[in-house]
Every structure is written in C-alpha cells, then in structure tokens.
Amino acid sequence: MQLTSADAVLVTGGASGLGLATARALAGSGAAVVLVDLPSSPGAEVAAGLPRAEFVPADVRDEEQVEAAVDRAAALGTLRVAVSCAGVATPGRILSRRGVLPLEAFRSVVEVNLVGTFNLLRLAAERMSGNEPLDGDRGLVVMTASVAAYDGQVGQAAYASSKGGVVALTLTAARDLAQHAIRVATIAPGVMETPMMAGLGEEVRSSLEALVPHPPRLGRPEEYALLVEQLVANPLLNGEVVRLDGALRMPPR
Numbered sequence: 001m002q003l004t005s006a007d008a009v010l011v012t013g014g015a016s017g018l019g020l021a022t023a024r025a026l027a028g029s030g031a032a033v034v035l036v037d038l039p040s041s042p043g044a045e046v047a048a049g050l051p052r053a054e055f056v057p058a059d060v061r062d063e064e065q066v067e068a069a070v071d072r073a074a075a076l077g078t079l080r081v082a083v084s085c086a087g088v089a090t091p092g093r094i095l096s097r098r099g100v101l102p103l104e105a106f107r108s109v110v111e112v113n114l115v116g117t118f119n120l121l122r123l124a125a126e127r128m129s130g131n132e133p134l135d136g137d138r139g140l141v142v143m144t145a146s147v148a149a150y151d152g153q154v155g156q157a158a159y160a161s162s163k164g165g166v167v168a169l170t171l172t173a174a175r176d177l178a179q180h181a182i183r184v185a186t187i188a189p190g191v192m193e194t195p196m197m198a199g200l201g202e203e204v205r206s207s208l209e210a211l212v213p214h215p216p217r218l219g220r221p222e223e224y225a226l227l228v229e230q231l232v233a234n235p236l237l238n239g240e241v242v243r244l245d246g247a248l249r250m251p252p253r
Helices: 017-027 043-048 063-076 103-128 157-180 202-211 221-233
Strands: 007-012 032-037 053-057 078-084 139-144 182-189 241-244
Touching (some): 007 017, 007 063, 007 103, 017 032, 017 078, 017 221, 032 043, 032 063, 053 063, 063 078, 078 103, 103 139, 103 157, 103 182, 139 221, 157 182, 221 241
Parallel strands (some): 007 032, 007 078, 032 053, 139 182, 182 241
C-alpha cells in the first residue's frame, strides 16, 4: 500500500519514543498524521514540528476519546494506517517483600497495553471498513507487543501478560478483518532506546546491550518506524508478529 497526500494515519503514544519516530516516518509519505497521547505529553509541540500533523489528547482506554481521535484523522484524509505505540511497563513481582502484587497494579498494565490496543484496533477498523481499497487494502493496523511476550523476566508478570495478549490477538484480528481487506500485524521490539530506558545508568545500559547478539546495542526508534513503513508497503505481511530484537532472547532477570 502506497500512502498519498489524500490519506491519514493515526499513532498512539505518538509524542515520544517509538510512536514519535513512526509519526515522523509516515509524515514523509505526505499523509496527514494524528498523534494521540496523554494531555500531559508534549504532543502539541511535537505535532507543530511535523507537516500536516495534529495532536489529539486521549487515554487509549477511553472509548470516546479514541473515537474522537479516529474521527479527527478521518476528517484530514482517508484513514489508512493506525499504529498502537501507547504502553506502560510497571514492574512488580507476584510475591515480594512488600507482599502480593496488588490486583489493581496488574489490571492497570493490562488495561493500557492490551485493552487500549484493542480499543484502537476496533475503532480504527470500523472506520477503515468504509474505505475504497488502495492497492487491495482498505487499511492496516500495527500493534506493539514486546519480546517480553515470549521471554518475560522476573517482575514482568503484568507486562508480559499484556504483551502476550497482543501477540495472541494478532492472527485472530487479521482473520476477523480479512473480509474487510484490513490487515493487522504486530511488532515485538527488544530493548530499545526510548524514554523508558533513558533513566537507566550506563552500567545497566551496557549490560542490556551485551545481551543482544547482533548488532550489540539497543534498538533505535527509527528502526521500529522503518519496519512500520515496510509493513505498510508489503501487502503479504498480515497476521504476523515480527520480533525486532537483534536475535535477543531475554534471560530470567
């Protein structure tokens, strides 16, 4: 699928990290871009620095807020691509010195990472289903999982569960939406250079880089964005989860 200036894309978590890199890359196609992030994010400033970009503040768990973002994207052009990058990685062991992991802590992570992803998927797909096909596709939804879906570490019970849910959702969503000519694919990044990692010390960063067979470094947001562009361009990539991790397999801790 080749995006044009008549099209629009929507990116959640678009104010920073993977989402920002993706918004910048897709803006290069000439399509209008809607960045969705929390009201407290620098989304408005980020959008001001991109061509044909707008910021819509929203919590991905909120139906009405995400629907408003989808509506805004559709008002700017034909919504062809929706990318879900919003997520949290709150750690917590099931049993620790502080006691049992609070159910609300688990629920909160799953709500943002899995329910929030599904919220965008369903609302974007609903809007895309009315599109005229472009190169055989009415649209594409890209979801973000993690290598933690496969290699969940100590303290990642909630995070790994939420990302495992995104992985499991991928094929069934692609099959559900095939009759509407809407593709669904997921990227499972390894350790990436994102704001989430910025607070780590150099020693921790170096130890993480040493885990990656090749290239032995953290992944770059631009490499995630490049993969999104490749998913857009290749019509046979559907129902697939692509690990973007340099052959990394995470150890227990």
